[in-house]
Amino acid sequence: MRLNNSSKVIAGALLLSAASLSTACTRSGEDPAPPTPSVTGSAAATATDSPTPSADPALAEAEAAILDAYRGYWAAKVAILADTAVDPGADLDRYAVDRARAGVLETLLTYRTNRIDVVGEPVLHPEVSDIKPGDEGTATIVDCVDVADWQPVFRDTLDPAAAPGQAIRVLATSSAFVFDGHWTIRSYEVDRETPC
Amino acid sequence: MLTHLIVAGLAFTTAVPAALPSEVICGQHSETCIVIVDTPPTTAPPASDTTTTGTARVCRNLAGEVLPCFSETFGWFNDEDRCYYEPAEPPPPSTDPVWNGHHPDGMVWSIVCTDRIPGVGGGWQWLPSPPPGYGDAGITPAQLARRAVDQMRLTGPAIHLTIEAPDTGLVGMPVWLWTDVTPTTWGPNSATASVPGLSVTATARATEIRWDMGDGGTRVCTGPGTPYTPGAVQSPTCDYVYQRSSAGQAGDAYPVTATATWQVTWSGGGTSGSLVVTRTSTTTVRIGELQVLVTG
Numbered sequence: 001m002r003l004n005n006s007s008k009v010i011a012g013a014l015l016l017s018a019a020s021l022s023t024a025c026t027r028s029g030e031d032p033a034p035p036t037p038s039v040t041g042s043a044a045a046t047a048t049d050s051p052t053p054s055a056d057p058a059l060a061e062a063e064a065a066i067l068d069a070y071r072g073y074w075a076a077k078v079a080i081l082a083d084t085a086v087d088p089g090a091d092l093d094r095y096a097v098d099r100a101r102a103g104v105l106e107t108l109l110t111y112r113t114n115r116i117d118v119v120g121e122p123v124l125h126p127e128v129s130d131i132k133p134g135d136e137g138t139a140t141i142v143d144c145v146d147v148a149d150w151q152p153v154f155r156d157t158l159d160p161a162a163a164p165g166q167a168i169r170v171l172a173t174s175s176a177f178v179f180d181g182h183w184t185i186r187s188y189e190v191d192r193e194t195p196c
Numbered sequence: 197m198l199t200h201l202i203v204a205g206l207a208f209t210t211a212v213p214a215a216l217p218s219e220v221i222c223g224q225h226s227e228t229c230i231v232i233v234d235t236p237p238t239t240a241p242p243a244s245d246t247t248t249t250g251t252a253r254v255c256r257n258l259a260g261e262v263l264p265c266f267s268e269t270f271g272w273f274n275d276e277d278r279c280y281y282e283p284a285e286p287p288p289p290s291t292d293p294v295w296n297g298h299h300p301d302g303m304v305w306s307i308v309c310t311d312r313i314p315g316v317g318g319g320w321q322w323l324p325s326p327p328p329g330y331g332d333a334g335i336t337p338a339q340l341a342r343r344a345v346d347q348m349r350l351t352g353p354a355i356h357l358t359i360e361a362p363d364t365g366l367v368g369m370p371v372w373l374w375t376d377v378t379p380t381t382w383g384p385n386s387a388t389a390s391v392p393g394l395s396v397t398a399t400a401r402a403t404e405i406r407w408d409m410g411d412g413g414t415r416v417c418t419g420p421g422t423p424y425t426p427g428a429v430q431s432p433t434c435d436y437v438y439q440r441s442s443a444g445q446a447g448d449a450y451p452v453t454a455t456a457t458w459q460v461t462w463s464g465g466g467t468s469g470s471l472v473v474t475r476t477s478t479t480t481v482r483i484g485e486l487q488v489l490v491t492g
Contacts, residue, residue, distance in 0.1 A: 087269045097284070097306070098294070102318025103225025105270060105308045110221065113261060114232045122227070136291070147227045163220045163229040170227045180286050187319075189224050 062133040062183070066176045069095050069183040070126055070141050073174075077104045078150070081118040084111040085155070100174065100185040115155045122150035128176075137183070141174040144196035171196045253334030257310040266333065266393030270308045274329045277317065279309035281327045284320055294320045333394035338469055341462035344389035344398035345473055352477030353405055353454040354381045358424045361449075364482040370435040371481065373407050374421025375454065382420045383458065396464030400473070402456045409436050410450030410481070442483040449480035 072095035080088040081104075092104055111117065123146035130140040148168040152161040171191040176183050222229040255265040255273040265273045271282025284306045290299040302324040309317040333340075353375035359365035379385040383401040390396075407415040417434035424431075442450045455476045462469055 087267060097288075097320065099319035100225075101306070102308050103223065106310070106318050107223055107226055109257075109270075109308070109310050110223070111230075113257065113259065114230070116230060116232075118228075136289075145227050150227075152228055152230050161230045161232070163222075163231045166229060172227070179288070190227055192222070192227075192229070 063128045065183045073185040096185045098186045100188045116152045116161045117155050118152045120149040137178040139176045143172045272330045274327045279307050281305045333391050337465035340389045340396040341398045344387045347387040348385045351380045352475040355479045364484045372424045372431040373434045377420045394465050398462035400458045400460045406455045408453040438483045441485050449482045453478050
């Protein structure tokens with residue numbers, strides 16, 4: 001498994017309380033600028049409002065399944081972008097549809113054209129909120145993705161392909177929904193402007 | 197929109213040759229913006245790879261780079277927006293907003309775009325009818341069937357006669373006519389020809405051989421003929437009796453032409469069909485009069 005480390009991180013993150021979540025997102029010291037109020041507010045509110053797993057078994061089960069889908073999406077994405085010269089198998093299709101799937105494949109095509117691979121592994125800190133369980137369930141996943149060890153390089157030279165001066169932790173917001181009988185990632189958007 | 201898309205013609209000096217213009221690309225699905233070096237579009241000759249790929253269609257992205265027109269992963273290329281399209285499988289339920297009230301008309305398509313900013317335009321979209329380029333392999337199944345036949349490398353019959361040089365046959369004596377039965381001389385034979393997105397399998401069987409015996413006579417046999425059995429006189433399946441000596445013909449021999457007719461059936465691309473091809477071989481046979489042998 002490529003994402004063993006990340007899985008551990010996710011599992012660890014699940015055990016974090018709402019209070020430690022905000023600590024985790026601001027402790028890095030990478031960027032001294034305080035988070036914008038709106039994002040901080042929504043993240044804190046989300047964490048506070050989310051029922052704890054022990055409170056509602058249905059929600060806990062849904063949350064675990066959502067995180068599984070999110071992990072699967074990431075595992076497929078990391079594998080695909082690790083070697084952009086080859087066409088991916090069906091792994092991504094199992095975990096992502098619509099804009100989330102297209103985003104990975106479009107990144108693949110752009111990187112392939114430019115002979116770029118992404119090496120290493122990201123570190124994830126996903127938090128699930130707004131869970132609506134059921135056959136037409138929906139949820140939101142907010143993540144602070146640490147890409148310090150997951151960087152684009154030019155395949156031929158291994159020179160970095162990243163534009164200089166970028167944040168190594170970026171805020172990513174995903175939507176998940178129940179599709180074809182299981183939780184699936186539908187959208188994934190990155191906000192590089194907001195530190196986390 | 198949380199993300200600002202940035203495409204700037206900035207000339208960064210890190211990690212890229214300074215002499216070439218570079219560009220920063222930030223996709224809204226990408227955690228990290230990248231710097232790429234702009235290389236001038238290669239003026240690839242449009243027909244150069246058509247013979248090897250077997251498709252007359254050439255698909256290009258915005259930068260002019262040649263891309264496959266079909267891929268199992270991405271679907272079919274649409275030249276108008278340079279995005280790949282394939283039907284969403286399984287389709288979203290009728291209650292999904294992407295149908296926009298159109299269900300069950302049209303289809304929801306899964307779109308992946310090739311323009312340089314990932315995350316723009318791709319994803320699910322409802323369309324009333326398939327997009328331009330969908331299913332266009334640049335060749336028809338029937339044309340591809342011809343190619344499959346070419347791959348079989350069918351030859352003319354492997355001609356055998358009871359009289360083979362330097363022997364001379366006799367007027368009035370049956371000359372047995374047959375071919376070796378192999379995949380290329382009689383069949384059956386089968387081959388598959390493919391281009392991205394289309395595959396056609398053809399099966400060919402010879403059904404008859406027309407023997408032009410060189411003296412104006414012909415014999416049409418609906419089988420490969422029967423190999424000669426020493427001591428036998430008439431072939432049970434295919435023979436010919438010359439009435440005159442070949443003396444005076446070019447080389448004192450009759451030119452013999454055997455033309456096999458092959459029936460080909462094919463299927464692929466959701467359709468099927470048939471076609472007929474012929475293959476020809478030639479040899480010569482010397483026929484003498486019995487009296488020549490007696491008095492000579």
